[in-house]
Amino acid sequence: xxxxTYRVTEIVGTSPEGVEPAIRNGIRxxxxxxxxxxxxxxxxxxxxxxxxxxxxxxxxxxxGFRLEDT
Amino acid sequence: xxxxTYRVTEIVGTSPEGVEPAIRNGIRxxxxxxxxxxxxxxxxxxxxxxxxxxxxxxxxxxxGFRLEDT
Amino acid sequence: xxxxTYRVTEIVGTSPEGVEPAIRNGIRxxxxxxxxxxxxxxxxxxxxxxxxxxxxxxxxxxxGFRLEDT
Amino acid sequence: xxxxTYRVTEIVGTSPEGVEPAIRNGIRxxxxxxxxxxxxxxxxxxxxxxxxxxxxxxxxxxxGFRLEDT
Amino acid sequence: xxxxTYRVTEIVGTSPEGVEPAIRNGIRxxxxxxxxxxxxxxxxxxxxxxxxxxxxxxxxxxxGFRLEDT
Amino acid sequence: xxxxTYRVTEIVGTSPEGVEPAIRNGIRxxxxxxxxxxxxxxxxxxxxxxxxxxxxxxxxxxxGFRLEDT
Amino acid sequence: xxxxTYRVTEIVGTSPEGVEPAIRNGIRxxxxxxxxxxxxxxxxxxxxxxxxxxxxxxxxxxxGFRLEDT
Amino acid sequence: xxxxTYRVTEIVGTSPEGVEPAIRNGIRxxxxxxxxxxxxxxxxxxxxxxxxxxxxxxxxxxxGFRLEDT
Amino acid sequence: xxxxTYRVTEIVGTSPEGVEPAIRNGIRxxxxxxxxxxxxxxxxxxxxxxxxxxxxxxxxxxxGFRLEDT
Amino acid sequence: xxxxTYRVTEIVGTSPEGVEPAIRNGIRxxxxxxxxxxxxxxxxxxxxxxxxxxxxxxxxxxxGFRLEDT
Amino acid sequence: xxxxTYRVTEIVGTSPEGVEPAIRNGIRxxxxxxxxxxxxxxxxxxxxxxxxxxxxxxxxxxxGFRLEDT
Amino acid sequence: xxxxTYRVTEIVGTSPEGVEPAIRNGIRxxxxxxxxxxxxxxxxxxxxxxxxxxxxxxxxxxxGFRLEDT
Numbered sequence: 001x002x003x004x005t006y007r008v009t010e011i012v013g014t015s016p017e018g019v020e021p022a023i024r025n026g027i028r029x030x031x032x033x034x035x036x037x038x039x040x041x042x043x044x045x046x047x048x049x050x051x052x053x054x055x056x057x058x059x060x061x062x063x064g065f066r067l068e069d070t
Numbered sequence: 071x072x073x074x075t076y077r078v079t080e081i082v083g084t085s086p087e088g089v090e091p092a093i094r095n096g097i098r099x100x101x102x103x104x105x106x107x108x109x110x111x112x113x114x115x116x117x118x119x120x121x122x123x124x125x126x127x128x129x130x131x132x133x134g135f136r137l138e139d140t
Numbered sequence: 141x142x143x144x145t146y147r148v149t150e151i152v153g154t155s156p157e158g159v160e161p162a163i164r165n166g167i168r169x170x171x172x173x174x175x176x177x178x179x180x181x182x183x184x185x186x187x188x189x190x191x192x193x194x195x196x197x198x199x200x201x202x203x204g205f206r207l208e209d210t
Numbered sequence: 211x212x213x214x215t216y217r218v219t220e221i222v223g224t225s226p227e228g229v230e231p232a233i234r235n236g237i238r239x240x241x242x243x244x245x246x247x248x249x250x251x252x253x254x255x256x257x258x259x260x261x262x263x264x265x266x267x268x269x270x271x272x273x274g275f276r277l278e279d280t
Numbered sequence: 281x282x283x284x285t286y287r288v289t290e291i292v293g294t295s296p297e298g299v300e301p302a303i304r305n306g307i308r309x310x311x312x313x314x315x316x317x318x319x320x321x322x323x324x325x326x327x328x329x330x331x332x333x334x335x336x337x338x339x340x341x342x343x344g345f346r347l348e349d350t
Numbered sequence: 351x352x353x354x355t356y357r358v359t360e361i362v363g364t365s366p367e368g369v370e371p372a373i374r375n376g377i378r379x380x381x382x383x384x385x386x387x388x389x390x391x392x393x394x395x396x397x398x399x400x401x402x403x404x405x406x407x408x409x410x411x412x413x414g415f416r417l418e419d420t
Numbered sequence: 421x422x423x424x425t426y427r428v429t430e431i432v433g434t435s436p437e438g439v440e441p442a443i444r445n446g447i448r449x450x451x452x453x454x455x456x457x458x459x460x461x462x463x464x465x466x467x468x469x470x471x472x473x474x475x476x477x478x479x480x481x482x483x484g485f486r487l488e489d490t
Numbered sequence: 491x492x493x494x495t496y497r498v499t500e501i502v503g504t505s506p507e508g509v510e511p512a513i514r515n516g517i518r519x520x521x522x523x524x525x526x527x528x529x530x531x532x533x534x535x536x537x538x539x540x541x542x543x544x545x546x547x548x549x550x551x552x553x554g555f556r557l558e559d560t
Numbered sequence: 561x562x563x564x565t566y567r568v569t570e571i572v573g574t575s576p577e578g579v580e581p582a583i584r585n586g587i588r589x590x591x592x593x594x595x596x597x598x599x600x601x602x603x604x605x606x607x608x609x610x611x612x613x614x615x616x617x618x619x620x621x622x623x624g625f626r627l628e629d630t
Numbered sequence: 631x632x633x634x635t636y637r638v639t640e641i642v643g644t645s646p647e648g649v650e651p652a653i654r655n656g657i658r659x660x661x662x663x664x665x666x667x668x669x670x671x672x673x674x675x676x677x678x679x680x681x682x683x684x685x686x687x688x689x690x691x692x693x694g695f696r697l698e699d700t
Numbered sequence: 701x702x703x704x705t706y707r708v709t710e711i712v713g714t715s716p717e718g719v720e721p722a723i724r725n726g727i728r729x730x731x732x733x734x735x736x737x738x739x740x741x742x743x744x745x746x747x748x749x750x751x752x753x754x755x756x757x758x759x760x761x762x763x764g765f766r767l768e769d770t
Numbered sequence: 771x772x773x774x775t776y777r778v779t780e781i782v783g784t785s786p787e788g789v790e791p792a793i794r795n796g797i798r799x800x801x802x803x804x805x806x807x808x809x810x811x812x813x814x815x816x817x818x819x820x821x822x823x824x825x826x827x828x829x830x831x832x833x834g835f836r837l838e839d840t
Contacts, residue, residue, distance in 0.1 A: 379495035425574065642764065
């Protein structure tokens with residue numbers, strides 16, 4: 001087996017519902033254009049406030065995926 | 071339009087239920103005394119343990135709000 | 141009353157369901173072998189991705205507990 | 211002379227022109243409502259992009275000011 | 281009991297005598313204008329040097345206090 | 351409206367003239383190949399020195415842009 | 421001589437008197453159950469405030485000790 | 491000469507042999523699909539343990555490369 | 561399958577020969593008293609200098625291992 | 631060619647005019663007593679406020695220079 | 701008045717008695733060979749343990765001093 | 771015995787061969803002009819890439835040495 005290499009891409013997932021829906025939204029969107037997604041790490045958690053309530057959550061994700069052999 | 075200035079205040083929201091309720095509690099309380107709340111950033115997430123179970127979550131929030139023109 | 145001393149141990153709790161279940165799982169497991177658990181702090185939040193969806197969440201926790209007098 | 215105490219407040223100054231105008235705008239606005247401003251520290255420098263150009267700069271400042279004796 | 285909310289304010293206490301007097305000075309000054317002070321965290325410890333000796337210590341403190349219900 | 355997802359790319363803009371021209375150069379270059387640029391954050395600011403003078407500034411930028419729906 | 425290995429444990433020492441008594445209390449308590457203590461590093465310094473005065477200091481210590489050969 | 495712009499990509503190189511082979515593997519793989527690689531910075535160094543021995547090293551690299559003029 | 565929990569312990573491995581031997585020494589020593597070692601992360605890399613040459617390397621490792629079900 | 635070694639020195643450049651003049655002032659002063667200055671990195675950016683306006687900027691610089699062969 | 705430049709040097713002061721004596725020892729020693737010492741910042745606080753008691757404190761200090769005009 | 775004071779200097783060692791040769795090169799060069807070198811800490815590890823291969827490693831070292839009594 002050859003030595004695998006991974007790439008890490010950074011995504012911001014968003015959701016009005018909460019932190020986990022924002023994570024899941026971001027990963028699903030990344031999976032539409034990237035293959036072999038392997039792990040994620042949560043970075044910054046932020047959000048927008050409208051009329052004194054959370055309007056949506058913004059979660060920065062670092063997503064690792066395996067590069068295919070060339 | 072003049073150049074806007076924002077202030078950032080730091081709040082610790084708490085809840086026995088979870089991280090998001092603690093965030094929403096903290097922002098609602100801040101909205102009672104501050105106007106023009108615009109965004110938040112989650113800092114430290116901590117909690118108190120009683121009898122081997124989470125008793126409540128404590129979420130530090132930096133909350134940004136627009137200062138009115140003087 | 142004597143001056144209390146605490147120890148901090150580091151645990152990674154996991155759950156397929158979300159961040160809070162992972163926190164609660166980790167603390168319950170720690171409570172099986174440690175007494176006087178007092179507080180926790182959330183460190184890194186990561187997770188494993190399988191077939192483009194989150195397979196499980198991994199939450200690093202620093203858990204503080206009071207040492208008994210000797 | 212008594213021992214002085216300072217408070218640190220956090221401000222985000224903005225400007226379409228650059229980092230220094232954003233700093234100066236933030237400090238001038240703070241000076242309208244706070245007295246005895248003494249020093250500042252630059253934190254995060256961010257900005258908004260519109261049509262592929264910087265629309266405005268946002269500079270987070272920690273501003274220290276001396277508290278008056280009570 | 282409702283869910284409590286705390287605010288965190290940042291103070292720089294000073295003293296020619298040492299780090300702990302600077303901490304105590306800063307907290308006493310904060311207690312003159314804020315109620316329900318609950319905890320503090322020490323940030324930066326700096327100082328001024330005059331004629332090759334420490335002239336005074338400057339200790340940055342984050343002080344947490346409970347907000348009253350509105 | 352669906353939940354938006356953003357990607358963050360990292361760029362180093364350079365300029366012999368200063369920090370802001372380096373920021374603007376980097377963003378313009380990124381705008382040639384990426385659409386929907388939305389915000390930037392300044393990271394490291396470095397530079398090269400030649401003959402005791404700044405030869406050029408190098409500013410690391412994290413640039414966020416909205417991903418189109420697929 | 422074989423290559424030594426050390427373990428690092430994390431302790432929170434407390435004292436109503438100050439930072440150094442809190443450090444010394446934490447190390448003495450650790451020395452009751454661990455052998456070959458070798459060095460310490462001070463992490464977070466926090467404290468509890470009661471009636472506007474410091475009630476006790478809490479100092480997080482990382483303590484290194486040599487593991488015995490097995 | 492125009493002002494150059496660089497992009498930074500993040501790679502995880504792996505090797506059962508050590509940190510440097512993992513660095514070299516990651517850079518060689520990146521060089522298969524990216525041109526004008528210019529510098530790298532080592533981030534996190536981790537690894538997998540199997541049967542009490544290091545099975546492979548995982549080295550996170552930030553790799554900078556020059557963007558071509560468009 | 562139940563949700564696994566891991567514990568993270570901190571070790572300093574040493575070697576006169578280099579960084580990797582220090583990592584391998586630390587992990588082998590940990591494997592003598594802990595089971596189910598799963599991963600490691602390299603923290604601080606330091607060393608002692610004697611007569612202008614490196615006498616030994618000291619590598620701080622965070623080692624994760626799976627806790628058995630109770 | 632032998633393997634080059636560099637030293638990094640830390641300077642605080644100041645200017646009433648802005649961040650870049652403070653950088654250029656600091657580097658010019660360093661160049662009066664050090665040879666082979668090669669690069670700089672900007673650290674903290676602070677400043678002094680007098681009468682509600684920036685009196686001068688203080689920019690901490692790490693400056694790298696090549697050591698001559700001995 | 702010309703624009704002042706400062707240099708920052710890093711010192712580790714030690715004392716068997718405590719953190720402040722270690723700070724004062726380090727600054728006094730620095731003052732024997734450097735002129736115009738102006739400020740200090742406390743970095744890492746560590747110490748050596750012998751027979752289960754603190755043998756001496758080691759405090760890393762960054763000390764700023766004004767460079768004379770050339 | 772008087773209380774010892776140490777100074778910390780920052781060096782970048784380089785080598786085309788790897789991280790440890792870069793460390794050893796940097797320390798040997800420092801030992802040519804400084805006496806009583808005592809310990810080192812590895813900071814940033816970077817390198818230059820030429821033709822898709824590592825051309826040389828650059829390792830930032832903080833080196834501590836004991837100051838002689840004056």
